[in-house]
Amino acid sequence: MPNSPNRSLIMAKAALLRQNFEIAGAHPVDLPLLQSADTLLDLYGEDIRGRAYITSDALRGEQMLRPDFTLPVVQKHMAQGADPARYTYAGEVFRRQEHDPDRANEYVQVGYEVFDRTDPAEVDAEVFALMQLQLRGLNLRAATGDIGILLAAVDGLSTTEARKTALRRHIWRPRRFRALLDRFSSRIAPSPTRLKLLADDFCAPDVPQIGKRRASEIDARRASLCADAQAGPIAENELFALEALMTVRETMPYALEQMRNIAVDLPAILPALERLSARISALRIRGIDVDNLDFEASYGRTSMEYYDGFVFGFYAAHRPDLPPIALGGRYDALTRQLGQGTEIPAVGGVIRPYLILALEEEMQK
Helix, strand or coil: CCCCCCHHHHHHHHHHHHHHHHHCCCEECCCCCEEEHHHHHHHHCHHHHHHCCEEEECCCEEEEECCCCHHHHHHHHHHHCCCCEEEEEEEEEECCCCCCCCCCCEEEEEEEEEECCCCHHHHHHHHHHHHHHHCCCCCEEEEEEEHHHHHHHHHCCCCCHHHHHHHHHCCCCHHHHHHHHHHHCCCCCCCHHHHHHHHCCCCCCCCCCCCCCCHHHHHHHHHHHHHHHHCCCCCHHHHHHHHHHHCCEEEHHHHHHHHHHHCCCCHHHHHHHHHHHHHHHHHHHCCCCHHHCEEECCCCCCCCCCCCCEEEEEEECCCCCCCCCEEEEECHHHHHHHCCCCCCCEEEEEECHHHHHHHHHHHHC
């Protein structure tokens, strides 16, 4: 990370960015630094403990220093927000850095979030174009993707619902996802040990029950493993098509053309591709050079866990050591998860003002 500008400059830049978002129609919100750990654990799983600062309170239980703004913004909107609504915010977020001492563990984010049911493609284009406008003059590379296309591909596989659920759950963990694909295909035969475990009767009367799991739980797990072992492999043409889809990396229009060819074997992705086509048109109308805008089908799979549609990031091409200067995307499923029975399409993005200042300082040298 470059030498960080002093805090007063960072906060001044953050205030300016937030003001620009207010001019664009966003309502400013202030959110507490401490967030409920239960909510964050439900969303991210236990993995969040490895990258968050955790404390406890006698009355409120476990809490975490705010790791990002999107979750509390969604909670606030689903509890009392108008429809449609636009929000902006600025403030610190906190991330533990155990493996990279050069990465900041506390930094300022400025964000823009939109909750709107009318035209998802237009809102995607609005947020992307507004983020790009705030970053003008920095000579950044933009990357885009669409997690929704990969999710649609998984949903369309000719395999069991249990297998599709496992693949959806691990789509943000490429290694685990690959291991599951190999296991669900005919490429890897079940190991003799696995077959023996499935054949053993763990719940026989003479087998001692050790540990906290009840016999009924063990039996249910064994039944699910047996059902999986009896399921046929994923069809080779679908497997090859999914692998080809994950490697698509082109400019937006050419990527769309490639994926339409792949859809011959994965027709379930066609509605998602139509949404991408509408997004391309909306971006073009807003003056975005989509013919030179990169699209990566697997973009966002390692770091954007609650996004389920359009995703984007802006990077300093000459500084690959830096995190994205800005990033964001669509998170419709998150509003469903936190909405207690209601949901609304939502998309947003965040900017790191300290990185903008650092890059501007480099350009002046």
